[in-house]
Amino acid sequence: MYEPIRKKSVHxxxxxxxxxxxxRSREEELDIQLAGHLATLLAVTDELRVxxxxxxxxxxxxRLAEQVTRLRGGRVPARASATTTSREPDAMxxxxxxxxxxxxxxxxxxxxxxxxxxxxxxxxxxxxxxxxQPRELASR
Numbered sequence: 001m002y003e004p005i006r007k008k009s010v011h012x013x014x015x016x017x018x019x020x021x022x023x024r025s026r027e028e029e030l031d032i033q034l035a036g037h038l039a040t041l042l043a044v045t046d047e048l049r050v051x052x053x054x055x056x057x058x059x060x061x062x063r064l065a066e067q068v069t070r071l072r073g074g075r076v077p078a079r080a081s082a083t084t085t086s087r088e089p090d091a092m093x094x095x096x097x098x099x100x101x102x103x104x105x106x107x108x109x110x111x112x113x114x115x116x117x118x119x120x121x122x123x124x125x126x127x128x129x130x131x132x133q134p135r136e137l138a139s140r
Contacts, residue, residue, distance in 0.1 A: 099128035
């Protein structure tokens, strides 16, 4: 009823063949993810420094840059200058975004067991929550 296969299959299975693509460990993947979240938090922090300059934000930006550099194996993150901004962002919106990003950083840092980054993320969450607190209570 069926005709037998007369040719060798053109399809290959991965079973028994050496892997010709690089694999990363879970720790390496978490490092990459954590560095990405930290770099994004650094970018939002730099935007906040333009809108609402403060010594706290300056210190936080430096600490974030140090951690990104450490996780990226010494490569310094690209940063926008403190005077450049493409639009006029709202400080409250930036604080909300930074708070959410710091939460993501905290989750990945806890998963990676990186205490220094977890403490930094928790501090940033507290700082951004405190910045949001008075205005949100006043608007109620």
